[in-house]
Amino acid sequence: MTTTSRSNGISSPRPIKRVAAAMAAAGALTFAWYASSVGAQTTAPRPVKVLIISMFVAEAQPWIDKLALGQAITVPGLSPAYPQVHCNADDVCQVTTDMGKANAAASISALVYSGQFDLSQTYFLVAGIAGVDPEQGTTGTAAWSRYLVDWDLSWEIDARERPAGWNTGFLGINTKTPGEKPPLDYGSEVFQLNEALLQKALALSTNATLTDSPTAQAYRAQYAVAPGNQPPRVTQCDAMTGNTWFHGDLLGQRARAWHKLMTDNKGTYCMTAQEDNATYKALQRGAEAGLLDLQRVAVLRTASNFDRPHPGQTATESLKANSGGFGPSTANLVVAGQPLVTDIVTKWASWKNGVPATP
Numbered sequence: 001m002t003t004t005s006r007s008n009g010i011s012s013p014r015p016i017k018r019v020a021a022a023m024a025a026a027g028a029l030t031f032a033w034y035a036s037s038v039g040a041q042t043t044a045p046r047p048v049k050v051l052i053i054s055m056f057v058a059e060a061q062p063w064i065d066k067l068a069l070g071q072a073i074t075v076p077g078l079s080p081a082y083p084q085v086h087c088n089a090d091d092v093c094q095v096t097t098d099m100g101k102a103n104a105a106a107s108i109s110a111l112v113y114s115g116q117f118d119l120s121q122t123y124f125l126v127a128g129i130a131g132v133d134p135e136q137g138t139t140g141t142a143a144w145s146r147y148l149v150d151w152d153l154s155w156e157i158d159a160r161e162r163p164a165g166w167n168t169g170f171l172g173i174n175t176k177t178p179g180e181k182p183p184l185d186y187g188s189e190v191f192q193l194n195e196a197l198l199q200k201a202l203a204l205s206t207n208a209t210l211t212d213s214p215t216a217q218a219y220r221a222q223y224a225v226a227p228g229n230q231p232p233r234v235t236q237c238d239a240m241t242g243n244t245w246f247h248g249d250l251l252g253q254r255a256r257a258w259h260k261l262m263t264d265n266k267g268t269y270c271m272t273a274q275e276d277n278a279t280y281k282a283l284q285r286g287a288e289a290g291l292l293d294l295q296r297v298a299v300l301r302t303a304s305n306f307d308r309p310h311p312g313q314t315a316t317e318s319l320k321a322n323s324g325g326f327g328p329s330t331a332n333l334v335v336a337g338q339p340l341v342t343d344i345v346t347k348w349a350s351w352k353n354g355v356p357a358t359p
Contacts, residue, residue, distance in 0.1 A: 045115060045116060045117050046073070046117050047091050047117075047118045047121075048087070048091055048092075048093045048118065048119055049090065049091040049092060049121070049123065049345055049348060049351075050091070050092045050123045050125060050341050050344050051093050051094070051117075051119070051123070052092070052094040052127055052341070053095055053097060053125065053127065054094060054095070054097070054127060055096065055097055055098065055103075055104065055128045055275055056096065056098065057096065058129075058326075059127065059128050059129060059330060060086075060096045061330075062330055062331060063094050063127075063333070064086050064094060066338065067090075067338075067341070069086035069087055069088050069093070069094050070086070070088060071087040071088065072084040072086055073087065073093075073116060075110060075111055075114050075116060076110065077106070077107070077114070078095070078097075078110050078111065079096070079097065079103055081096075081098055082096035085111065085116075085117075090345045091345070095108075095111055097275065097279065099274060099275070100243055101152075101274065101275055102278070104274075104275035104279045104282070105278040105279070105281060108279055108282035108283060108286075109282045109286075112283070112286035113289075113291075120291070120292065121293070121296075121352050121353075122293075123197075123297075123298070123340075123351070124292075124296060124298070125298050125299075126276060126297070126299045126300065127299075127300045127301075127302075128273060128276075128300075128301055128302075129301065129303070129326070129329040129333070130271035130272050130273050130302065131245075131271070131303065131305050132228075132270055132271055132305070132306055132307060133252060133255070133256070133269060133270045133271075133308070134223045134228025134229075134306055134308065135225055135228065136235070136237045136268065136269070137228070137233075137235060137237065137270050137271075137303055138220050138229065138230060138231070138306075139216045139219070139232065139303050139305065139324060139325025139329065140210050140212050140216060140231075140232030140302065140325055140328035140329060140332055141227070141233060141234075141235060141302065142208070142210060142235070142300060142301075142332050142335070142336035143234075143235050143236065143237045143271050143300070143303075144198055144202050144234075144235075144236050144298065144299070145193060145236075145238045145239045145271070145300075145301065146192060146193055146198055146266075147190060147193070147238040147239075147262075147263045147267035148191045148193070148276045148277050148299065149190050149238065149241065149258065149263065149267065149277070150190065150240075150241050150242070151241060151242030151244070152241075152244065153173060153186055153188070153189050154170050154171065154172055154173060154182075155170070155172070155173055155175075156170050156171075157169040166178055170258070173186075179261065181261050187281075189262060189277075191277065191280050192263075193298065193299060194295040194296070194297065194298075196295075196357075197295065197296065197297075197298050197355045198236070198298065199358060200358055201298050202234070202236055203358055204339040205336045205339045205340065207234075208335050208336050209335070210231075210232045210233065210234070210328070210332045210335055211328040211331040211335060212231060212232060213324045213327055213328050215322065215323075215324025216323060216324035216328055217324070218324070219322075219324050219325075220323070222311070223310045224310070224311050228306065232303070232328065237269070237270030237271065238259060238268055238269055238271070239270075239271045239273040239276050239299060239301050240255050240258075240259055240271065240273065241273050241277040241278070242272070242273075243274055246272070247307060247308065247318065248309070249309070249315070251308075252308040255269050255272075256269050271301040271303065272307055273301055276299055280297060283297055295354070295355070300337050302329040302330070302332040302333050302336065303325055303329055304325045304326045304330075305323045305325050305326075306318065
């Protein structure tokens with residue numbers, strides 16, 4: 001039996017057995033290279049109790065400073081802008097992936113498969129800033145996610161060309177109309193995090209005193225709804241992952257509806273994010289390879305801005321506004337996230353075999 005390959009429009013026969021043999025040989029060489037690379041290490045993989053995952057320097061530096069992450073470990077394949085993992089004597093480490101889905105997936109994959117770290121009992125804390133729906137939070141709010149939903153994986157028809165009766169030009173891939181849940185063919189459209197870890201993180205941080213600012217207080221007062229016009233607090237609501245920074249009332253309504261659709265009305269959209277589904281997918285591949293436990297992943301997002309304007313403001317004005325939330329949001333990553341990290345480290349005997357039961 002033969003199959004056909006095409007090059008510059010010319011077809012030529014190629015035996016299937018020959019193709020299979022070539023693929024097998026290539027796979028063997030790749031595995032041999034990987035095994036020799038890992039085996040060449042002169043030290044055992046570094047144990048990690050908690051790995052904090054940041055996306056850019058303003059999210060990373062508060063952790064590095066607060067937890068005295070003074071040990072720097074260079075890992076091939078990390079972003080050239082952030083080539084090192086930072087650790088301390090308590091086996092807490094931090095990695096900065098760089099921004100966007102591609103960077104997040106590439107950096108986490110490089111770390112997981114580097115052979116430099118023992119991640120078999122590691123807890124992963126994805127901690128980044130975000131935009132917030134004012135009906136669910138305000139600037140400085142810290143939200144733990146139950147669901148991660150991908151915003152980008154959809155079909156889109158320009159709203160000026162959408163069919164009569166459609167309220168949006170967005171619809172799920174391989175669906176016929178908006179509002180129809182798509183088949184999850186990509187395997188990264190929606191993820192649900194471990195409920196036990198979520199509840200533990202929420203319980204440990206719920207009474208944290210979050211950082212605020214006078215500018216943020218004055219700006220949020222212009223919103224007509226709570227909790228958008230209230231002080232920040234720790235809460236539970238979910239992240240929406242998208243490389244496109246959407247903004248405004250209409251796209252905000254689409255975000256709410258899309259999140260409900262993809263979670264079967266179980267989730268609540270509140271935070272915009274760029275990387276979370278990509279980060280989780282890379283970790284999922286690592287779990288499938290037997291290198292880590294996917295039930296040990298938590299996602300924390302803190303609000304640096306609103307995802308839509310306040311009354312009397314245009315979407316463009318809102319997008320460009322200084323809401324005063326950036327400083328509080330980066331500080332509150334540590335304020336809300338550190339109680340979980342500290343509990344894991346100081347009570348490791350209770351955590352090392354899995355999330356301990358909440359009393």
